[in-house]
Amino acid sequence: MEVAVAVVSAVTKSVVSKLITVLEKRYKELKDLEGDISFLHRELAMICGSMEVQISHKGQPSAVEILSMEEFRALAHNIEDCLDRFLPCAACEGELQIRNPRKFCHEIGRLKRELDAAHERKIRYNADFCSAAAESDLDDNPVDQENPGAYGASPAVGIEEAKRELCKSLVDGGQASRRKLKVVSIVGFGGSGKTALAWEVYNCPQVAEQFSCRAWVTVASNQIHGVAAKEALLTAILEGLLGEEAQESVPQKLRQLQQHISRLLQTKRCLIVIDNIKMELWDVIKPIFPDEKGSRILVTTTVTSVANACSLPDGYVYSIRSLSAEQSKDYLDKNVFVNGCSPDLERGSTAIVNKCDGHPLALVSVAKALQGHKLTGDLCEKMTHNLCSRMDENKNGHFTKLGQVLMNNYSSLPGNSLKTCLLYSSLFPNDRPVSRKTLTGRWLAEGYIDGDQEIADKKLDELIDRNIILPVDPSNNGKAKTCKPHGIMHQFMLHKSMASNFIATSLSARNRSNFRHLIIEKHTNGTACNMGHGTSPAGRGRDPLHKFFSSLKEKVDNLFSGSAGEQLRPRSLTVFGSAEEAVPDLTSFELLRVLDLKECNGLNEEHLGHIYKLLHLKYLTLGSSVSNLSVQMERLHCLETLDLRKTKIETLPVEVISLPHLAHLYGKMKLKRISGKNHKRFLQGKSNLQTLAGVVIDNNSGFPELMVHMKKLTKVKIWCESNSTDCSYAVLSEAIHKFAQDGMSTPVGARSLSLHLNDSSKDLLNHHQGDNTMAASRKGYLSSLKLQGSLNQFPQFVMSLRGLKELCLAYTNLTGPHLLLGLRKLRHLVYLKLVEVHLADLDIKHGDFPSLQHLCLMVREPRFPTIQEGALPRLTSVQLLCKGLVGLCDHIKVECLDALCEIALDSQVNQETIRLWQNEAKKHPKSPKVLLLKRVDPADTRSPAKYVATDHGSLKPPVQGTP
Structure with missing residues (x-):
């Protein structure tokens, strides 16, 4: 029940926030309803608080208490739906007109009466959330003192x-x-x-x-x-x-x-x-x-x-690492399949290994449960299929401890907001890691985090710190670029989310109109996939009395409601696979805030037409079957995040970047010149764009002159296809310098630039004309900079950046001495990545890079720099990525790097080389780990590849890039 309380708490706080907005704006149409709205505000806050008190006592709620809490949760959802249907965009300034104010007043009055009735029922049946529940006699961490x-x-x-x-x-x-x-x-x-x-x-x-x-x-x-x-x-x-x-x-x-x-x-x-x-x-x-x-x-x-x-x-x-598939199989062979495995039992063994996903306690629990049974492949699959349900039903059995441990991982999280964010992470199939930007962006769009991107990042970092969310492909600063929940925890959270009407994995789910988040995975033949996990009806594992009441309530609800014209209430829809059956139903999803179609195939103009009707949409991502967007995009007034990275869109309509609340735009596209009222809006500094990653600049681009006026821009990625004869070239150079200089007058935070140069734009950062010379001499502020492309010299612009912490230089063709001449000016660098054919002429001497913690060197030829004793005093991670590396690097002495904790090599180096590096690491006082990273080549040959971890149990921070 604690999961349900966390969900309703998150929803209630979101609704309370909207009610406060209504009261603050004091819409003139609502002057007679101010008292009722204030009542809803106070009542919802009290419901939220009383539920949290109930859970804090660790007591098991009665069937009546559970039904009462579910009723209040449904009411919170109804109030939220009402506000979304009738109120204008809360983020807009000024007093906009309410949609159909008379009907809105009627709905508010009805909801108040329903809330009064629910409160009376709670008192009548003694469903007191704040009753002094008995402390649980189950220790979260019981230990046999003898052993x-x-x-x-x-x-x-x-x-x-x-x-x-x-x-x-x-x-x-x-x-x-x-x-x-x-x-x-x-x-x-x-x-x-x-x-x-x-x-x-x-x-x-x-x-x-x-x-x-x-x-x-x-x-x-x-x-x-x-x-x-x-x-x-x-x-x-x-x-x-x-x-x-x-x-x-x-x-x-x-x-x-x-x-x-x-x-x-x-x-x-x-x-x-x-x-x-x-x-x-x-x-x-x-x-x-x-x-x-x-x-x-x-x-x-x-x-x-x-x-x-x-x-x-x-x-x-x-x-500590998860067990590999081989270790798990070996344990089962010794403790379960002691008489050997037939092909049938081999199938069962594989099912157990896959389900337990390297979690020792899960593996041991299944093994103990199978002891004493006549083993068959079907029995093994059945035992693991509904593993999470068995934790609920088998209170004193083999899965009791496993359920307690997993629940403790969840309940020990501070605050319901963080718990709800963890529940939300189970939306994504666990075999498809999700990016940091996607997960945190969706948390914000759903309203589960009260704050901005920085707060959302901290929430994710806290889950990673607790080893519940695992980093899969960290970025330059060591933070997770992609991540996923621990396998067994993902299954457990999905099970709990479904039981609490938080997540549904099918449009055919019972009570489908009550679910807040819907995932549909369609194969090309139209069949649905259950996300690879056993599912159970909502409410499984509760006591018989509650099941009886729930069943009776569902029958009554079905008697008085029909499926025709049913309005579904999910706030998010995520589709994997074919769009044939999933997307046309968007006409019933009028209140969607998040629509994720990145992995959805077969979208057509009709599908997109339905999307343009989703007026509450805040987060939208589209997939590879989309090649253009209509001007109807301007109808998506509330849109905050638009992710087009997987689409085939080359040019974006002007109306998209003119959306008033659009803050984050991802893709690789051209922007046409803007004129008229849209141009004036940008010149007035009213653009809300914070992230633009990225834009292609050619001689027809209108972006450079707009960038100067984007006051909130903090992250930009640019592919420069123009040359020094284009009119946009000088404007772009000015815009980049101004972008860095503006960072000096704003609060210190993440501010990054990624710039891909061609042969005609190699002098872009040193291009100055007229008054720009004086501007170029000023200092600038960036926290992260990535430069890719040939350079004639180390840019003065880069050396002028105060506080630069992360730097990636790829294919610059600069010699080692020229690189060091500029790099030594950057005393605050924490992360440095160099990607070249070779780096043999780079001589890192005593005192160089006093702040550097992570060094990534990626070369085609196995010729690495010299690192002298006394250099890199704070270096904790070095990555020497070259598949042709043989043996040790003569000019890099591991024992001289006092703080070293990690050495990463290309997974294609030979076994003897791996052994030599492991032996070298053992001689170091800190015994740094030797990691193998697998190179993944991109579809676009001009883009960097990335390296990902190959060790099943070692999800350490690999780094993107390629030689």
Whole structure:
């Protein structure tokens, strides 16, 4: 039920925001309704708060309470629908006329009466959301104190290599290293085997013999907070270290406990394991450990930032990996299919491996459930098909722990907004990673985030930090460019979303008009696909009384409503595959805010005609079958994001970029010259465009003169096909310089430029005429710059950029000395990517690049630069991408890069080269990981390729680009 509360909370807060807008604008047509609107505002806020209180008690709601909450959720949706149908665009300034004000007044009055009636029913049937529900007696993180390894994914699965690595990290090192405190962190998704791995390491004889005292402490997820929690943790540590010497008179106060443990650590070398560490507890523990006595601390956590904080400055972080398909299959062969696999059982084994997706606890749970049964392929498939439903139904069975762990990953998220964003991520098939821009842009368009793009990015980063969302293809700054939920979590969230009427995966779903988000996957033969997951009717797993009432309610609803002219209420529609059956139904989707047809094939003019009628649309993305847009696009008044990257559109109608709320435009298109009122609007600085990625500039382009007046533009991508004789050339040069200079007077934030040059435009950044010379000498501000194309010299424009953090130079044909001459001026660079034929003449010396953390070198010939000792003091990641690399790089000494944590190579290098780099990495104090990245060539040969991770369990930040 907690999932349903998060959904209704998000919707209610969105509705309350709209009601506040109505009250603030005080529409003259509503002067007699101000009291009713204020009532709705207060009532919805109270409903939201009372539901959150109910869930905070961790009690199981009764069937009546569940039905009452569902009624209020439906009412919140009805109010939201009413506001969308009758109110003008809330983002527009001024008092616009309400559509059919008389009918709107009637609807508001009706909704108020329905809300009153629902409130009376809640009181009548004692459905008090705020009742003092009993605390759940289920510990979120139960541990067998006799064997902590029994928690989670025990028996341990696939941890042999990880165990050896962690044991080595705890006991190895020279005398100086052994005398210093070291903290080793194990981080990973819930149920991935962190505790089992830590338990194996804790009990390893080679580890145990190194320490005179050892202690194992577990921090329960539902443990008390504040000073009492800190005292409880320190007491457990002290009692563990003292062992049989512990007395009943162990000090109880925080300060005394700290002093007692500190004195003990001064005389003995100790190993302390803290399972499920929290940041607020670590801040209390860390100061009491003496730095020079050689003790070791091993912590486990689901949060990457906590792991990093614990292990700084000289510790080690081990990111636990999902099991590979081979490891999963091997476990099943040893524990389930002990008599071998027939072709039929092989089919069942494959189904289990695919469903569990490398999650140890899921794999162990299925294996235990199959024990004692007569094994068949059908049984194995049936066992995994409705895996999430089994977690609901089998309260004391093999899947109970798995359900608790997955639910804890969700319920531990702070705030309903973040929970709803996670639910929303299950919209996308898990075998198709979704881009950061798509996910965060849709969150904003749906109203699930109260804020801007920066806040949306922080929400996504928090989910990634907790290892619930996995980065797949990170961008230059290390943030996820594409991502996906952890496989088993995706299945769990989709199941919960469907049960709460949040997501439907078919137009034929029961109660389809109640779902807020619809996904349709159509094969070319017209058959629907269920997203690769077992589905269950809404409400599965609830008690029989609730099922009876729900069934009765559905029959009554069906009796009094017909399907003819049914208006569907989803706020988003996502279509994969054929458009034949899905898109014509858009006539029934009048309130859509998000329409994602990027992966939809077969769109035609009739389909597009329906799209132009969706007047509430905020987010639209189209696919490869679209080659032009009509001027009717100007009807989409509310549109904020338009993604045309997969289309075949070459030239965009003027009416598109004139849309008043359009903030983000993606694609590769030409813009014609603008005249009349649209031109005047741009000259007045009224354009709302923030992202334009990107535009093709030729001698007929009207964009350069408009760019100067786009006051809100922060990200622009340009393909320059003009030359120095075109009139647009000088205007474009001026616009680019002004774009950078304007950044100096605005709040510091992401401001980026991507520029693809041709041979005729190589001097674009050094092109100055008349007064532009003085302007060019001024400093500018960009946070990110990408230049692709031949240059005659390192541009003065680039060296003038203050605070430039990310720089990519591709195919510039500049020599190493010329590159260094400019690069040394950029003292704040954090990320640098160089793409050339070779970089043998690049000599990076002591003191160069003091801030650089990520270096990506991509070459066709295996000739890399020289990196001298003392250079790159903060470098944590180096990527040496060349499929022809053989052996080590003679002029790059890994041991001289003190902060190095990661080395990436092209996956096509030979095995001997990989082995040599792995051995070299083991000699480094931080034992940096050696990653293999697979090159993916683009369809457009002029565009860079990208590299993606090949390791099933290692979704580390690969970097885009190509030599």
